[in-house]
Every structure is written in structure tokens, then in C-alpha cells.
Amino acid sequence: MTYCVGIRTSQGLVLASDSRTNSGIDQVEVCRKMHNFVVPGDRVVTILSSGSLSLTQSVMTRLEQEFRSGAGLAAAANFYDAARCVGGHVRDVAAIDRDYLERDKIGFTVNLLVGGQIRGEPPQLYMVYAQGNPLRCTRLSPYLQIGESKYGRPILDRGIRFGETTLDQAVKYAILSLDSTMRSNVAVGPPIDLLVYGNDDFTIRRYRRLDASDPDLVEIRSNWEQALRKAIADLPQVDFSPLPDQSRVAFTRG
Amino acid sequence: MTYCVGIRTSQGLVLASDSRTNSGIDQVEVCRKMHNFVVPGDRVVTILSSGSLSLTQSVMTRLEQEFRSGAGLAAAANFYDAARCVGGHVRDVAAIDRDYLERDKIGFTVNLLVGGQIRGEPPQLYMVYAQGNPLRCTRLSPYLQIGESKYGRPILDRGIRFGETTLDQAVKYAILSLDSTMRSNVAVGPPIDLLVYGNDDFTIRRYRRLDASDPDLVEIRSNWEQALRKAIADLPQVDFSPLPDQSRVAFTRG
Numbered sequence: 001m002t003y004c005v006g007i008r009t010s011q012g013l014v015l016a017s018d019s020r021t022n023s024g025i026d027q028v029e030v031c032r033k034m035h036n037f038v039v040p041g042d043r044v045v046t047i048l049s050s051g052s053l054s055l056t057q058s059v060m061t062r063l064e065q066e067f068r069s070g071a072g073l074a075a076a077a078n079f080y081d082a083a084r085c086v087g088g089h090v091r092d093v094a095a096i097d098r099d100y101l102e103r104d105k106i107g108f109t110v111n112l113l114v115g116g117q118i119r120g121e122p123p124q125l126y127m128v129y130a131q132g133n134p135l136r137c138t139r140l141s142p143y144l145q146i147g148e149s150k151y152g153r154p155i156l157d158r159g160i161r162f163g164e165t166t167l168d169q170a171v172k173y174a175i176l177s178l179d180s181t182m183r184s185n186v187a188v189g190p191p192i193d194l195l196v197y198g199n200d201d202f203t204i205r206r207y208r209r210l211d212a213s214d215p216d217l218v219e220i221r222s223n224w225e226q227a228l229r230k231a232i233a234d235l236p237q238v239d240f241s242p243l244p245d246q247s248r249v250a251f252t253r254g
Numbered sequence: 255m256t257y258c259v260g261i262r263t264s265q266g267l268v269l270a271s272d273s274r275t276n277s278g279i280d281q282v283e284v285c286r287k288m289h290n291f292v293v294p295g296d297r298v299v300t301i302l303s304s305g306s307l308s309l310t311q312s313v314m315t316r317l318e319q320e321f322r323s324g325a326g327l328a329a330a331a332n333f334y335d336a337a338r339c340v341g342g343h344v345r346d347v348a349a350i351d352r353d354y355l356e357r358d359k360i361g362f363t364v365n366l367l368v369g370g371q372i373r374g375e376p377p378q379l380y381m382v383y384a385q386g387n388p389l390r391c392t393r394l395s396p397y398l399q400i401g402e403s404k405y406g407r408p409i410l411d412r413g414i415r416f417g418e419t420t421l422d423q424a425v426k427y428a429i430l431s432l433d434s435t436m437r438s439n440v441a442v443g444p445p446i447d448l449l450v451y452g453n454d455d456f457t458i459r460r461y462r463r464l465d466a467s468d469p470d471l472v473e474i475r476s477n478w479e480q481a482l483r484k485a486i487a488d489l490p491q492v493d494f495s496p497l498p499d500q501s502r503v504a505f506t507r508g
Binding site for chain 2: 175196238
């Protein structure tokens with residue numbers, strides 16, 4: 001399993017991924033799911049991956065070969081074209097592998113988040129599906145998730161607003177969303193890769209890899225749980241008076 | 255879809271359920287999923303239901319008929335027997351309906367939470383699976399969920415402690431857990447049925463049905479979102495210095 005999240009606000013992007021990969025519960029490994037492509041001063045493209053490790057590795061290898069040759073992500077004229085370039089490689093790998101997987105009842109599972117900026121446009125964030133088609137993150141739904149997305153979603157729904165949330169705040173939301181997910185699903189695990197991309201950076205200025213015992217992660221988690229308990233205590237109490245009429249709320253006897 | 259949660263603390267139980275039922279997105283109805291059986295001074299048994307409405311209705315109808323005759327839930331000597339009684343009716347309905355569903359590729363989906371107290375024991379909380387077997391809620395995992403459980407779980411994991419959480423606090427956790435789920439999945443919806451059972455009540459003293467515009471629900475939701483934003487703002491900021499070595503964190507060109 002995997003959990004990756006991308007948040008897009010008016011100040012830029014926050015991208016975060018876990019690092020656990022497993023095939024069965026007895027084969028659990030650490031694996032980086034964040035892949036960065038940079039042409040300093042011109043473009044940053046970050047890809048977060050979930051799904052079959054074999055398949056996402058193939059997609060990333062082919063993207064890297066193309067990028068090193070100066071084509072593909074190095075040459076895309078805009079971010080929509082970059083997302084289409086990624087989707088094209090997903091389709092190429094599907095053409096090579098999909099039939100062989102399906103005849104053994106193994107699904108072709110690849111989901112990618114593609115975020116960053118190409119000079120001439122504001123930062124962008126896309127999801128690329130296993131079918132290769134792209135979905136753009138909008139101001140009204142200013143985040144995208146792949147993998148085990150449900151546990152980490154409520155905190156994002158309650159808090160993230162495109163025009164209001166600062167990048168510093170978005171970092172905290174991303175960490176809490178990952179941390180909630182790691183706590184509830186053992187197939188999602190540390191370290192957390194964390195990248196903050198500010199508008200017009202065109203290079204990677206803020207990147208961290210937080211392992212399970214990272215002091216910042218431990219402090220955020222502990223402060224957060226204390227703050228939640230205090231917030232619960234401060235909420236108004238629910239009034240249950242008067243005593244309900246038993247026969248209206250229950251089957252009764254005697 | 256459905257979401258129901260039961261919380262068990264040293265002070266008693268909190269049970270909560272949503273009220274939305276649907277078969278397809280164009281047939282959405284309101285349906286009560288909380289069913290209470292009371293013998294005042296002797297026992298309270300509350301059942302929360304998820305799964306096929308037809309199947310859970312059958313189970314509840316048979317439990318009610320038996321209870322009114324003074325048998326079944328009215329006569330169970332202890333709560334384990336009560337949970338087994340519920341499981342027995344699940345198996346009876348499976349014996350009647352399961353083959354007819356499965357030949358049309360429809361699953362036999364029934365999940366129940368059974369909470370309450372029978373005189374002579376402390377309060378108990380069980381899950382009863384579609385196979386009829388019971389699972390007891392323990393002090394180390396002091397809550398159980400059925401239905402769409404993931405969105406509403408992180409808040410419970412962070413906050414609920416058997417020996418520390420008061421019933422008044424547990425009510426707020428239950429409401430927030432339901433509210434987070436309703437916000438993220440339109441197949442879970444109001445009103446919320448909410449029952450608080452204090453140790454040795456042996457009757458229903460605290461019951462509320464909160465519709466979407468209930469002032470208490472609206473106030474809790476609004477205060478909670480404000481408190482979360484403040485808690486995020488108060489968390490320590492993550493330090494991203496120094497500038498990372500580009501070639502170590504990215505494929506670079508130019």
C-alpha cells in the first residue's frame with residue numbers, strides 16, 4: 001500500500017509520500033515514491049507513485065532516460081503536456097506488461113501525482129490514472145491523493161483552502177494526513193518524503209525526509225494529540241435532557 | 255452506505271449511527287439504523303446495523319418478535335449470549351435468503367454492533383459479522399465501527415482511551431467521527447442517532463436525534479474547524495534549511 005498527497009495553494013505546492021512497499025505481509029520494504037526532475041531556472045516536475053512497484057519503476061525509468069536525453073519532461077512546453085508525457089509512458093508500459101499480468105489475474109495498477117512548474121505558467125498539480133489520462137487539481141478541491149486516501153482526508157477537507165492556507169500550514173496538514181494514515185494502516189509507513197515548492201522557485205529549495213523518530217515529526221504528533229484533546233474538552237457539551245419516552249425510542253418489556 | 259460507531263469507556267457506552275440508505279445514487283432514503291431493546295432495571299441492548307436493508311430488517315424483525323415473547327434478547331443470561339442470539343438470527347436469515355442472492359451475484363451483507371448491559375455484568379460492546387460470529391470490544395481498542403469506517407477513524411485513534419475518556423467527551427468524538435464521514439462520503443448522511451449509556455443505567459436516559467441543521471451539531475462542527483485551524487497554526491514550523499544538494503534529490507539537467 002501507499003499514501004501520497006499533493007496540496008496546491010496560492011503560494012505553491014506541498015508534496016508528500018510514505019515509503020512502505022509490500023507484496024504480502026511478509027515482504028515489506030522501504031521504497032522512495034517521490035521522483036524529482038529539475039532543470040534549474042526553467043522547471044521542476046515531481047512525481048509521486050502508487051501501485052505495483054514493478055510497473056511504477058518501469059514508468060520512472062523510461063521517464064528518466066527520456067529526460068536525460070533532453071526530451072520528454074525536459075522539453076514539455078507546459079504542465080499539461082508534462083502530465084500527458086507521463087500518461088504516455090503509463091500507456092507504453094501497459095502495452096508491454098498488461099496482458100501478461102491480466103492472464104494471471106493481476107491488475108495493472110499505477111497511479112501517479114505530477115506536480116511542479118514550467119516557466120511561463122503558475123505551479124500545477126495533476127493525477128495520472130492507470131489508463132494514462134490526466135486530472136488537474138482545481139482551486140475548489142485544492143489537493144489530490146493516491147493510494148490509501150481515506151484516513152488522511154478529513155483533516156485536509158476541514159483545513160485546506162486554496163487562497164488562505166500558507167505553505168507552512170500546508171506542510172503541517174500534509175504531515176498530519178500522512179501520520180494519521182500510518183497510524184491506521186500498517187501498509188503505509190515512514191520515512192515521509194516532503195517537498196515544498198514555492199511559486200517561481202524553479203529549483204528544489206525545501207526538501208526533507210522524516211524518519212519515524214525524526215524529532216520534528218515526534219513533536220508535531222505529540223503537540224497535535226494534546227491540541228485535539230484540548231479542542232474536544234473546549235467544545236460545547238451536548239444536552240440530553242429531558243429524559244426520553246422509552247416506548248418511543250425502544251422496544252420495551254416489563 | 256452506512257457509518258455506525260460504538261465507543262466503550264470505563265463510564266459506559268456511546269453509540270451513534272447515520273441514517274442514509276441507498277440502492278444506487280438515484281434511490282436515497284432516510285432509515286433508522288439504531289434499534290433499542292429495554293427491560294427497565296434489568297437490561298438495555300442496542301443494535302446498530304449496516305449492510306443490505308432488506309437483510310438487516312429481517313434480522314431486526316425476528317429479534318423484535320422474539321423479544322416481545324420474552325425470549326431471545328429479553329432472556330439472554332449475559333451479553334455474550336445476547337451477541338450469540340443476534341448472530342443466530344443473522345444465520346437464520348442467511349439460511350433463508352443467501353442462496354437466492356448469490357445466484358444473482360448479490361452478496362449477503364450484514365454487519366451489526368451490539369452494545370448495552372445486562373444486570374450482573376459491566377456494559378459490553380460486540381460486533382456481529384455476516385457469518386454470525388461475535389467480536390468483543392476490548393480496553394486496548396475501545397471502539398468498534400461498521401460501514402464506511404476509514405474517514406472517521408483517525409479522530410478516534412488519537413483521542414479515545416478506555417480509562418480516561420469521559421462519556422461527555424466520547425459523545426463529541428462520536429459526533430466528529432460521524433461528521434467527518436458525512437462530509438467525505440455522500441452515501442453517509444444525517445440525521446445522527448446518538449445514545450449515551452452510563453454504567454448501570456438499565457434504561458435509556460440520554461438519546462438524541464440530530465438532523466443536519468441541529469444547532470448543537472452546527473456549533474460543534476464550526477467550533478471544531480476553528481479549533482483545528484488554531485491548533486495547526488500553533489504547531490511548530492518544520493525547518494527546511496539548509497538548501498538540499500539538487501543532484502542528490504533530483505534528476506537534473508542544464
